[in-house]
Amino acid sequence: MSSIAPAPGTAPTELWYTRCPVPTTSGIAQHFGWLHNAFAQQGITLASIRASADPAVRQSHFDHTHPNMFREGGNAPPIWARANGQNTAVVGITWVDEEQVILVRPDSPVHTLADLKGHRLGLPKQISSEHIDVGRAQDLRGLLTALSLAGLRRDEVQFIDVATDDSGGLREQVEHTDVRRHATSEALLAGQVDAIYAKGAVSATLIARHGLRAIVDFNQYDDALVRINSGTPRPITVDRTLALEHPQLVARYLAVLLRTAEWAHAHPDEVVSAIAAETASSVEAVRRGYGPQLHRSFEPKLSDDYVHALELQKNFFRDEGFLAGDIDFRSWIVREPLELAHKLANELAAA
Structure with missing residues (x-):
């Protein structure tokens, strides 16, 4: 050394x-x-x-x-x-590399990234946090990447804050559980937003559980820089x-x-x-x-x-x-x- x-x-x-x-x-x-x-x-x-x-x-x-x-x-x-x-x-x-997708409801008229124009994009926001708002930073990066790939500007969509709370702190996982709150997907299913970002095992679970539809997976792009995000x-x-x-x-x-x-x-x-x-x-x-x-x-x-x-x-x-x-x-x-x-x-x- x-x-x-x-x-x-x-x-x-x-x-x-x-x-x-x-x-x-x-x-x-x-x-x-x-x-x-x-x-x-x-x-x-x-x-x-x-x-x-x-x-x-x-x-x-x-x-x-x-x-x-x-x-x-x-x-x-x-x-x-x-x-x-x-x-x-x-x-x-x-x-x-992990699945990185933009999800919409099954009956959504949004089928391509270009269709996001004029729609509401869900963006988590911590109620209170002593550290960086990881979920917000992650989802913002994913949503901005999607807009960039579609040639859309920020002002051509509407970002909707979705309140989240992880004040319980990160604990060691001890067993598999199907009960996991995901605030932005709840907002999507409730019709409060039109599209959200999700990734990895979480996105796979949301698709399987709720029938949400992915309009893009960033892994389809050869450029690895497209896939830069929190993970x-x-x-x-x-x-x-x-x-x-x-x-x-x-x-x-x-x-x-x-x-x-x-x-x-x-x-x-x-x-x-x-x-x-x-x-x-x-x-x-x-x-x-x-x-x-x-x-x-x-x-x-x-x-x-x-x-x-x-x-x-x-x-x-x-x-x-x-x-x-x-x-x-x-x-x-x-x-x-x-x-x-x-x-x-x-x-x-x-x-």
Whole structure:
């Protein structure tokens, strides 16, 4: 490791991790116990932020304030946290393509993106929130992408705010449930709006459950930049202090993810089952929402295209007023831990 060298000090005996309830490499690795085992071999406990009984600890999923934590998932909270001054580093990025659709009611006269002109688009808005309004940022990006693809301007449609509330906080999913409130789809079904954005297993479930009709799936476009949103790309972030003082621990975490991604290539069915558990969704919803190549999507990288896509998403949040200010994006990317992790992954494979 070149620019990151271990500093004197005692290594932590407890590390924390969190991941979003979407397909993540960390989610698969923790599902099978591989992350926990890798650190237990070093006498280190790995604890889940989302499983904590303390709301302040769970809040770190969004604001990244808890010490010695790793995060993998949607890009809105880590970008927002960095803009708010949290000293984090991006040490890897994954890209899991997912169904991204504009949904209308079955009897809607809207059949193409151009037909959205003059119609009402549902946009979630948090009643109160201590962090970035993830749902609003995500859906706004999706709806604006749809308008852009149709050559429509913002003032040619009407955005309708739909009140949402996630004040209960993000908790660890313990079992699959069919009871999941989705405010914008409720507004769509009630005729209060004419179209909404949805993605992944959620969109697949809404289509299956309510017969909603997709007028476009962004995956039909070859240009990957069309698919940039809160879930694509997904950064892996960590406390910069941990990366600077104990880079071997960060590399160990990433090495497990590299080995997990390699395993996933040969185990597509097991991957689907693990992601169904992670997202509290059905296997059928996962297969539809993330497609047949899901098992090939989990390798952490810091490739130029992944980094560029993440920067474009940061710019979107900045330009749309979701951030307190801009960030020094290039310094946010720390490459050395992933380079070391590739070497360590080979050692873990041998062990």
